[in-house]
Amino acid sequence: MKIRESSRKILHILLAVVLIINLSIVGGSVYAEPKSEAEVCEILDVLKGDGKGLTEEYLSKPTERLQAIILTLRLAGNNYEKIALKYEGEDNFTDADVVSWDEGRNILAYIKDNPQFGWRGNTDGSFNPQGKVTAQMFYKVLLEALGYKQDYGEGGDFKWTEVMDFAFNVGLWDLMGLEELNNADIAVGIVEALQLPIKDSDMILLEKLVDDGSIEESKAIATGLLSEIIDIPEIVSLKEIDLGTVYDGEKVLLPNVVQATYSDGTVEDAPVEWHFDYENLTEGENTITGDVEGTEITAFATVNIVTRSLEVVSVGADNLIEIHVKFNKSVDIDRALNFNNYIVTSKEDKLKISKISLSSDRKTVTLLMDVPLKPQQSVDVSVKKEIGIKRNHDSTIDYVIDKYEPEVVSVKALGNKIIRVSFSEPVKYATHSSNYTLDGKIIGTSGLKMPNASTVDINMTKRLENGTYKLGIRSGIVDYAGFKVLTDPIEFTVEEDSTELDIEEIISVTQTMLKLRFTKPVEPIIKDQILAKQGGKVAVVEYEENMKTYTIEFERTAALRPEGTEINFFNITDLYGNKKTLKTTVVPTIDTEIPEYVDYEIKDQDKIILEFSKDVLPTGATYVLKNSDGNTISLAQTGWYKDGAGRVYRKKIELQRPGGLVFDPDYYVLSIQDVVDYTPQENRIIPITIEFTVVDNISPEVKSVKVKDRQL
Template identity: 25%
Template sequence: MSDKSYQIKENNQVMIQGGEKKVMKKILSVALSTAMAFSMFASVAFGDDALNTQQKYDVLKEAKIFSGYPDGSAGLDKEMTRAEFAKVLVGIMGLEPIQGKASFKDKNYKASKWPAPYVEAVYSAGLMQGKNTTKMIFDFNGKITVQEMAKVLVVAQKLEIPTETNNNASDWAKGYVQAAINAGLVDAKANPKANATRAQLVEVAYDIYLSQQKPKVVSYEVKEDGKVVEFKLANNEVVKVTLETPLKANTATEVKFTHNNYNYTESVTWVVTAATKIESVSTTNYKELVVKFDGEVEAKTAENEDNYKVTGVTFESAKLSADKRTVTLLVAENSANLPGQKDTKVEIKGVKNSDGSKTFNETLTFRAVDTQLPEVTEVKGLGTKAFKVVFSEPVKSTTASNISNYKIDGKAVSGWVKFTYPNVAFITTDLAVGEHTLSLQGVEDYANFKVSPVDVKFTVAEDKAAPEVVSVKTKDLTKVEVEFNESVKSVDKVYHTSSAKTADKVEIKDNVVVLTFSTDSKKLSLGENTIYLEGVRDYSDNSANRDVKVTPVLDTERPTVSSVKSDVYGNTTVFTLEFSEDVNLTDIQNRDNFVLKNSKGEVVTDKGFNNGKPVTVPTYEVKNGKTYKNHVVIKSIGTLPAGKYTLDVANIRDTASIGNTMLPQTLSIDVTNTSALKVERAWISSDSDNDDLYIDVQFNRAVAVEGNGSALEINKYSYVVNNVYKVFPTKNAPQPTLRNAETVRLTIPKKDFSNWKTELEGNFLRVVNVADLNGNYLTDSQVKISDKVTIPVKSVKATALDKVKVEFSGNITSVVSSDFTFAGNIHGTAGEPKYDNGVTTVEFTLDRELNKANLGQVTTVGDPQTSDNLGHKIEVLTGKDIEDGIAPKAVEAKTVTGNTYVDIEFDEKVTVYYTPDAFKVYVDGTAVEVTGATNASDTVVRVQLAKPFNPTDRTLGGQVSIAKGKYIVDSKGNSADAVYQEVKY
């Protein structure tokens, strides 16, 4: 049994995890002595320099390491006998006294006397050998010297003996004494040859005792996205602490944990550069939403406003801060405001962190509350003809453009206002050189709060220089941003290369001029381009022609599908593919670029898919009147059956000037929620060795082997005995390994159990926090631990009179056809096993047909050889019913000329469920209107017509068709295959 414990927080529960047993075990597995020390000396810190010798003695006495004299005194000035020293040594080193033994021949030394158990313990541990090893004399009543005490403590602590010494000890003891002095166990001023006092031993014993009680934290490592901290202690132990609340990146946080009954409080900082999570979404006004990350994010995806969605709101831009950690989203001026005073969701998708290791796809909640008045943050003179006013938040154009809201030096302004959304107003008016005072009132924000009346002083200087270009940058071949050294009022003409290639759009945003060349004939060339800006004018009417050379930075990143989701609206299944960037409309409308397959890898041929290709042309997604060119919508015709699908996507280009084509991707799609990840079985393996026990745990599908959901972590497994959870000792046990994709092997040392067969076999294994490869978590599952495994037969179903499908609850890889007999004496040939989600399906082709009226049972031989991929054989079947899975079949369709119906007869009793698009009747090759379908009898379906059945061309006659689906169903729920019958009349 282990005497050392780790306390690990897992899933908000504290679990005690055992460790390796030492030869010299640590004393006080409960915190008795520590608690006593704190209670006795609450006003004094519990440390080396905090307590005097008497107080240290009292602590050791409470720990039963020292014993007082009958009168209650400590006798600190008294000398120690060798027996007394042995008793103290047993206490501080955590040795077990040895009873009933007397190895030495001292007079009056007997096993029944008090010294013997302690002397025998230190002798057995090799710490003290006695005064005369030949005659076996211990001299337990003799005094122990300082140098003798030093030797014993140096040996016990396994200290290194120095080669250079500087002490007065005997020659044999010099090295031991020097080692003790260097370690602080012996005072350098003490006389090594003198008898040791109890006070000296108290000091030494207390230091050793205290060092064993609470090892310090020497380092830590943050793991699992800030959820786990591993602390390394001075004694080389590692304590894993799982936090209830993950750490905030780059923020010092106090982490408290308990280990070996000692409380630790450590300051931990999780240092990260790339963002790992979204810290917050907040706003202080109704036009700006601020998203804060805990680290740096990629500018390209973070500044794509289409990656952020709030219902009913259109974002105009997304601006990343200089430290690359905060994105400010600006709501378009003509868009609805952020919803005020209520919880609102923002969907953030496709934003990558700076190193590309994480893409954020999250929905968060915020509440827009504006309680702040708008303020003036800057007033700047723009020469002698204009000035600029900057507000603290977005303000309404109607109020910011009202010239009557501005006064200069107490007088009305004669001029006009040019407002640039969201918060900059340019006021054109004549101004004298010198200091002026702007008086401002009446400007409103989007919460209808008006700026407080304010007077702001600013200085006007004469400006005679035209704007100069500071920098230029491009976005692909279509957009150029030219930054100037001052605010730009207007630009007369912009073009590149030749005057014919004028900009399609020119936007002036304060000191930045944004140029768009969207027409194919006007796009920039791949090499160096010269941008000409004629008549660049500032607010002092200084004007000049400027030109700047720029080589476009091309978009060379291929688009990828970053996510796909499935929704059902009415009778339509809708797939929405989100791309990493805008994609080409022509490419997405090409249906050949998409192929849908079912879980078996077969192309889907119905429900609006022809050989896997969508019948309905894919489109961009449109929400709230906005077209999202990075979202592609594919619709079915009728609801697809629930299950797993894959969608192959290829040949889609982005909207870059030189389109980048995606690499082919295969997307996994769940039309409905996938069945839960679960543990199928657990068993003690027959190949366990003499020292280790192998417990194999099999899941119903492949499990994750890295990340938070990794199945290869021993602390996710425990066992249950009498409804009590017990943790596998992890100090000795290695981490789990994979036997195959869905099977994990636990290696457990047998020595950690008193009787592993009774403790494990027949009891339950508990598994938590394991995920499959798609991130679906098994939150908590229990399964009985078996001593052997047989694979059960889940179901047997006839799909035709000569076809039977057998389902096994396991991954069957070897099927022996002769193991099985159907309906008493019919045999079959097994097809290829098909494994999916913990179940293997095998289809048998029978050598003769079953009796439809009585399908019979399936049996196996007494020792079947059919087995799974680990060699486990299937269960023995003495008789399992064959279920009816045979689809009803149309025998004939007939009617009478002039009747308004067509009757279809089936080979068994059926029930009809009418759906308009599923039932069609043709007369002379032309579709006629169908008004309904009912049961004319148990085996006949009557299709109602709007007009009498009257063929004119006997060669064409009539036909009736019914789509495949749950439209015609037998008593067992089997739906008919697609029907196409000539109508007899």
């Protein structure tokens, strides 16, 4: 690819800078003094003088109208000047004879017969060829050279009265304020125009004149206004990238560069920006495209996506309070956190789960038990198929053993108010302030809080100064096997507050949910500190352990406006004690997707749990249930489903028979309609009918015992 670098030179500024020098020696290199406007015109043969070159005498002479005509033809290119010099026309201006030389009169005749060059003379048929040239007149000539046309009542770019304003807007301004021009002024105007792009093009006037042969390229380069053509190697081929097989849920790792072969034979890495959305990948062969930086060339990468069924990989425990369930791929969050999807028993006694957490890659579920397990205890764990696996997964941990002593993973300061201590496993007595010292002294705290079972936040009574401290952790902190935390004092640093409190990122926003991240941890925000202008009532505020990421839920009937709104956060306090009121404008994503039926579950033979693709309203839908005989079974819609820990699932609706009666073992058909999602739009489901069978899974019970005539 051949390109030419050209840039506009503001020569009169450069001349002022270099008036006192002819040559400058810098690091052994010699740099020539920039050319003056007159020198540029002389090199290009645009101004030729009166036989002695561009002398001071010639440059100081007033410019005549005939000279302006010649410059018009010269700047139009295509040898128009030579054609005009030899032109023999019968018609001419009435005062053409004042020009003493034949070729001059030929030029006048040519211009009269070719009004497209913008010279039409006077209304009485004269031209006044020896009249003086004004700035307005010459800028009109230069505008014509740049491809713009005067409007004579038949349409054009500018009228005569608009010449100076139009010229200024195009980029001609060095002759502003002048009236009659001399030849030196003409040189300034010419050089000014040579560096401007012609109408509707990126090509400057000088390039055009070189391309049509009116000016020699070597001369244009010699002026410094035009650079040499550079031959830049072009990419002729790209190596296609084969990413191989990737299982669903795994990361697709795309390279930042692609191997490119250039026209000169070289092979180099070229940066590429990929257009990639994991959600758009389908099972099988996929092609991903990207843009090679600085080009319009497309790069290609192929990947084979293999969809796997969700499976339990392992179930185990490395301490006495947690059970870890590992999967082969990411688990749906709602299903993973559903208490009813796990049953933990020991010797047929059901053990209570206190809390469920999910790893960041959503592949490991941790069950925090309500009561610690006993060493060497045998525990049965059942993972229900409702979590997304093909069938229930039952496994046994034969001997529960605490494999490791508890350790301190990290100690760090959050601002200058909180010291956060993270342990390798859940521990006891971590909220006792007597278990900590600061630089060997009793620690002054206003309270200790555990955001999770293995992390404690120590709120200091007084804010800490910037600097390095040592936190002592005494052996009173133990794990659930009784092993003590044994460690030397751990050093941590309170950094200088160098980050301004602000909103770092709007992670996501719908009409009912806003998730954002602050630039630094902040003290817990309550509903009264948040105001959405023009509607939007805050229902719930939650924050993550990093104390930077907040999720704000708005009431569905008082949601954010579709066109967006300003949200104010009042008196937000960071962990250095700085308070600030923040505001941001958000435009919510409008949810227009309809809810879809996903699955059902028969629970305890007296409940039908329906799962949908998104949150739905808890009431108002129509459900009609018929048994195998075609009889309608009465239903009561009890609302959103709640698990054993009281967690509400807005994607699930619970149906029961009136009075809590069980469903008889039978084949059933259930029609579902009028289900609407939990959005202001209330997107409505497409009516659907599902079929299922209820089996008898209720064990018989002894209701009474009677004895008669020695018979039981």
